[in-house]
Amino acid sequence: MKVITIKDIAQLANVSPSTVSRALKDHPDISSDLKIKIKGIADALNFKPNSFASNFRKQKSQLIGVIIPKFCNSFVPDVIFGITSVVNERNFQVIILPTNDDILKENEAIQKCCDYRVDGILMSLSVETSNVEHLKTADAYNIPVVIFDKAANTSNYHQVVINDRLMAEKCAQQLINENRKNIIGFFGHENLAITKNRKIGFSSILSQNNLPYSIEYASSSIEAYEKTISLIDSNNIDAVFGISDELLIGIIAAVREKHKLNEISVIGFSDGSTIPLLFPEVSYVSHDGKKLGYEAANTLFKLIDDNTFHPKTNAINVELKIGRK
Amino acid sequence: MKVITIKDIAQLANVSPSTVSRALKDHPDISSDLKIKIKGIADALNFKPNSFASNFRKQKSQLIGVIIPKFCNSFVPDVIFGITSVVNERNFQVIILPTNDDILKENEAIQKCCDYRVDGILMSLSVETSNVEHLKTADAYNIPVVIFDKAANTSNYHQVVINDRLMAEKCAQQLINENRKNIIGFFGHENLAITKNRKIGFSSILSQNNLPYSIEYASSSIEAYEKTISLIDSNNIDAVFGISDELLIGIIAAVREKHKLNEISVIGFSDGSTIPLLFPEVSYVSHDGKKLGYEAANTLFKLIDDNTFHPKTNAINVELKIGRK
DNA sequence: CTGTTAGCGCTTTCAG
DNA sequence: CTGAAAGCGCTAACAG
Secondary structure, eight states, X not given: OOOOOHHHHHHHHTSOHHHHHHHHTTOTTSOHHHHHHHHHHHHHTTOOOOHHHHHHHHTOOOEEEEEESOOOTTHHHHHHHHHHHXXXXXXXXXXXXXXXXOHHHHHHHHHHHXXXXXXXXXXXXXXXXXXXXXXXXXXXXXOOEEEESSOOSSOSSEEEEEOHHHHHHHHHHHHHHTTOOSEEEEEOOTTSHHHHHXXXXXXXXXXXTTOOEEEEEOSSHHHHHHHHHHHHHHSOOOEEXXXXXXXXXXXXXXXXXXXXTTTSEEEEEEOSSXXXXXXXXXXXXXXXXXHHHHHHHHHHHHHHHOTTOOOOEEEEOOEEEOOOO | OOOOOHHHHHHHHTSOHHHXXXXXXXXXXXXXXXXXXXXXXXXXXXXXXXXXXXXXXXXXXXXXXXXXXXXXXXXXXXXXXXHHHHHHHTTOEEEEEEOTXXXXXXXXXXXXXXXXXXXXXXXXXXXXXXXXXXXXXXXXXXXXXXXXXXXXXXXXXXXXXXXXXXXXXXXXXXXXXXXXXSEEEEEOOTTSHHHHHHHHHHHHHHHHTTOOEEEEEOSSHHHHHHHHXXXXXXXXXXXXXXXXXXXXXXXXXXXXXXXXXXXXXXXXXXXXXXXXXXXXXXXEEEOOHHHHHHHHHHHHHHHHHOTTOOOOEEEEOOEEEOOOO
């Protein structure tokens, strides 16, 4: 079956292609009679404009590039869902480029976005990324960028993050309120601003209160699980903080296996999709990925619509939900 | 900063744009001296071909449309991850179009894929979709389609699914081996082939063995949780089957709250990302989303490369992992 | 081996 | 109010 173009309609209507183009987008210059006629023909033939061609002509792709390290857990998919909702609303499409936490792939992804002439980039940094120099490529193509979630501590780009430090402080404060005395904190990769900021918040409050605590690192559920198991065996811990759903799952698995769910307080950052229903005793900072996605995408569109908009870091509000004991 | 085009390079090299185009893609007609010269200039100017333009010219987008109902859980993201790996490997990009389980949006999504002239469509059906007539649109544009996971029971499209019926049979058989007598099965939306097939498998084995069982439906963790709570209160159930991670989480939460984890056997379909670590006592059919994604994307590329390839439904192998008691 | 030319489908001045 | 013509950046016949 042949795909209909503007030319075909023009021939049938005995007008020029430009007239068809104008009529179909309700250009005021075209008489309403002609509009009706042309639209009738277009409908009859089931004409759909080739958005590829029109975007090419307009030198915009109507594409937003989303660069992420991984799909892990439900947080990232939630963010993507939030982004996609906003982006589709504006009749753009999202292309997703995972970097697998590899800075080389991150570079390639930025380049791909430029090759595809995306109209904007949303990016969450890989653990290997300590500066954002490689985004200069996007600048050269005048593509606006918003960094979300895994951000840089200093950057000249817009950033949408959650208030990591403050919320980690609240977690620590909660453990103090519960009168915990022997606290462990599990964190992710040290390169990431979210690790740094959450660690600062967590540590500072405990130090101020002269409470002993120790810092552990883990990069998977299993690792967090194994470390927690041995910590429970060797120390008399009474509280564990986990920086993400992934680590919390390992921590909880270990605490449950050791039958310590009533004695050890577990707290951390979670999207609230799984843990609260299964373990209502766990307290968590509910970081809603969708909300972050909405915010990041909206910020990007502000930038697309008005490139005089000034770069800033925008922390969205999240809540600490106290577990039921 | 100006974006470099082939023309710029042609001027600097004193050759025609077509020569540049050919030289850059190692066309055998071009002398190697000239190739070196042209590539040198291109590198020096940091030229990157506008893939948008070249795709337009070649009438291909290098885009694969992925139409999914939701992002829920980690299964779908895993599938997308699998798809993206294969697709990126081939230098294509993925665009994701969520339908939110709405058949109207599904229609729109198909149309969007056509508008964007994607080179292939991977699609998982919405719960509202009972036939695949609307895919005719894609046929009209000669866009190959592969349906994955949430498939139609009869269709003329390629399908990549897991062997739902067989694996549900194995689950039922496992409960029989465990000598369970009072079994509940939780299923999702009745429209979906995966529900139908898993229900048939589950029911047939239990019926054959003259075991009583009852069928429940739930569309969220909470619903499964609430129904399980009241079933435990009112019946003397000793086993619960759940069709997905989402339902299993609700079921497990209820069983745990009622302190019945040792008495009630829980079994179902899961991606194995969360449940096994937290609840090693649960048996599950490990349906690996990545594998499904790889398979679906590879099938699509076979179709793109060779459109004489015949439609068929391809069930990938999965495994039942028995929980530790 | 290299250049000329036309054109992918659409939009948008410019001219009438 | 409508048409003619140019062009987005690249590719590929065709010609030499």
